[in-house]
Amino acid sequence: xxxxxxELNLANAPQKPGCVILPDDFGATGDAFDFEKGNHLF
Amino acid sequence: MLIxxxxxxxxxxxxxxxxxPTTGEQVVTxxxxxxxxxxxxxxxxxxxxxxNASALLPELADQAAGQVVLTAAQVxxxxxxxxxxxxxAQLVADETPKxxxxxxxxxxxxxxxxxxxxxxxxxxxxxxxxxxxxxxITDNVKVIVAKPGAMMPSGQVIWPGELVAYQVPG
Numbered sequence: 001x002x003x004x005x006x007e008l009n010l011a012n013a014p015q016k017p018g019c020v021i022l023p024d025d026f027g028a029t030g031d032a033f034d035f036e037k038g039n040h041l042f
Numbered sequence: 043m044l045i046x047x048x049x050x051x052x053x054x055x056x057x058x059x060x061x062x063p064t065t066g067e068q069v070v071t072x073x074x075x076x077x078x079x080x081x082x083x084x085x086x087x088x089x090x091x092x093x094n095a096s097a098l099l100p101e102l103a104d105q106a107a108g109q110v111v112l113t114a115a116q117v118x119x120x121x122x123x124x125x126x127x128x129x130x131a132q133l134v135a136d137e138t139p140k141x142x143x144x145x146x147x148x149x150x151x152x153x154x155x156x157x158x159x160x161x162x163x164x165x166x167x168x169x170x171x172x173x174x175x176x177x178x179i180t181d182n183v184k185v186i187v188a189k190p191g192a193m194m195p196s197g198q199v200i201w202p203g204e205l206v207a208y209q210v211p212g
Binding site for chain 2: 001002003004007008009017018019020021022023024026027028029030031032033035038
């Protein structure tokens with residue numbers, strides 16, 4: 001499943017449909033998603 | 043596959059573990075403070091509920107509500123408890139991350155939908171086919187992937203097979 005920010009309860013995530021497009025430098029492909037860092041995406 | 047969750051405020055001191063999706067009628071067996079769920083038609087293990095879970099795993103007291111990634115040592119503790127309660131089926135630890143960074147390698151329109159895309163998403167050493175209905179999905183971008191074994195904050199569990207919702211006819 002490709003996740004939306006609101007589905008993951010990320011801080012300030014838009015409450016509308018749309019997956020999270022991560023910045024290229026967020027982390028390497030395959031890395032565990034860092035939820036703490038993710039809370040600063042929006 | 044081992045999915046565990048703990049929500050003391052919502053469910054009390056209960057560690058819920060799941061190893062397979064419920065696809066039919068369940069048989070529930072309780073011994074001591076453990077409840078086992080199996081499928082009625084074939085006896086397949088679905089999971090266990092551990093009551094008074096913090097007595098077994100005191101570290102759960104600091105656990106935020108939601109999915110718990112159990113370590114091998116914690117699973118060993120649970121298995122010892124299962125054995126002493128008289129259950130044969132054991133749990134197998136799964137510490138691999140379930141929410142990972144994926145790279146959308148390519149995508150194509152779903153032939154049976156006007157809004158779904160069939161994406162090929164690279165994760166750690168494998169490419170997953172994921173059907174996606176997000177209006178902003180595109181290729182050559184990084185996204186967050188909930189892999190099989192992930193539990194969403196809503197409680198929805200991603201089971202194996204759910205990502206591959208469309209198979210190219212062979």
